[in-house]
Amino acid sequence: MIKKICAAICAVICVTGLCGCSLFGDDDTSANVYLPADPVKGKVSSSYSTTASGENGYGFTIDNTSTSTTYTISSDTTPITPTDDDTEPIDPVDYYYGKWYYNHISDIRQRIYARLYECAKNNESSCDVSDLNVSDVDVYEAFWAFDYENPQFPALGNGYELEYIDGRISNKVKTININYSRLASEVSADDLANAAEEIISEAEELETDYEKLKYIHDAIIDSTEYTKEGEPYISEADGPLLYGQALCEGYSKAFMYLAQSMGYPCICSVGVANMEDHMWNMVKIGNSWYNVDVTWDDPQTDDGTAQLRHDYFLICDAEIRLDHRVIRPVMLPTSPYGYFPHGYQDPDDVSATTSTSVTSNNEN
Numbered sequence: 001m002i003k004k005i006c007a008a009i010c011a012v013i014c015v016t017g018l019c020g021c022s023l024f025g026d027d028d029t030s031a032n033v034y035l036p037a038d039p040v041k042g043k044v045s046s047s048y049s050t051t052a053s054g055e056n057g058y059g060f061t062i063d064n065t066s067t068s069t070t071y072t073i074s075s076d077t078t079p080i081t082p083t084d085d086d087t088e089p090i091d092p093v094d095y096y097y098g099k100w101y102y103n104h105i106s107d108i109r110q111r112i113y114a115r116l117y118e119c120a121k122n123n124e125s126s127c128d129v130s131d132l133n134v135s136d137v138d139v140y141e142a143f144w145a146f147d148y149e150n151p152q153f154p155a156l157g158n159g160y161e162l163e164y165i166d167g168r169i170s171n172k173v174k175t176i177n178i179n180y181s182r183l184a185s186e187v188s189a190d191d192l193a194n195a196a197e198e199i200i201s202e203a204e205e206l207e208t209d210y211e212k213l214k215y216i217h218d219a220i221i222d223s224t225e226y227t228k229e230g231e232p233y234i235s236e237a238d239g240p241l242l243y244g245q246a247l248c249e250g251y252s253k254a255f256m257y258l259a260q261s262m263g264y265p266c267i268c269s270v271g272v273a274n275m276e277d278h279m280w281n282m283v284k285i286g287n288s289w290y291n292v293d294v295t296w297d298d299p300q301t302d303d304g305t306a307q308l309r310h311d312y313f314l315i316c317d318a319e320i321r322l323d324h325r326v327i328r329p330v331m332l333p334t335s336p337y338g339y340f341p342h343g344y345q346d347p348d349d350v351s352a353t354t355s356t357s358v359t360s361n362n363e364n
Helices: 107-121 136-147 189-203 209-223 238-243 248-261
Strands: 004-007 012-016 043-046 060-063 069-073 126-128 156-164 173-180 266-273 276-285 288-292 313-315 324-326
Touching (some): 209 238, 209 313
Antiparallel strands (some): 004 012, 012 156, 043 069, 126 173, 266 276, 276 288
């Protein structure tokens, strides 16, 4: 999977993706950067309008009393889908106003993100941003922030091309042309949702967050064969959920799709692991974030059979950094503590153990 920027002569810039796995542009800037996972301070405003009200699993309270919908942070992160008596619930997967990357990019990049969302939702390839006065750098950050936390659009996969307002004399962007990997007719959102629901319905029967996320983690591994060659779906959520084949991207986006659908905030992390470009996840339980690498928990034995494990399930930053290196994240949460099946390791909890070194759950 290669994510790179290809500048076409004077007028068009192209950013594309394949997997072997490479996920960012040809930028020499790289760092293993984990930034504080503090909640967004104050209010986030948008021109997006909605008739929904209430709280949702991403910790936001919706206020639709004005034409500009605002969101304030709630300390309660219990997964609750925002609803209204007269409207359908907003699916947490589609509720991007509460998602991590969206809330950790600048206001102008949020506007680009919102335009990309509407285009993808309507299967439109041309996204007009000529009125926003944005640069190609703005688009770059907004596009990958959007792509790496919205698994419900499996036709995304080949990046984008840019048309400039003045023929590339400056870097001001006129149009973002989304390069879909498949036609809309080749992707069934209903089939994807139905396949996910079969897994989610079983997971929801379990009692704890740990058990629920472990169930979807295991279900992906049980039904998926790792492959580096195949149809475009191997890099998307429908690879594991509908076709049983995936690259690291497919594993990660399937886990993200299931976790978000259940109300758990979840994003993709991208970087390098084992000297290869790689993608994995971060997922939030309560007020804490954890690292998950479903792909690496599905190692292949010498005879090619799967060997499910949990070495990379809900682990802390110190553990994931041993063999994973993040490359140019927009901003990632921190995960200082791993998750224990019988409770959290919380530095603010006086009943917690005194050790700050946490190991992953290695039960097989």
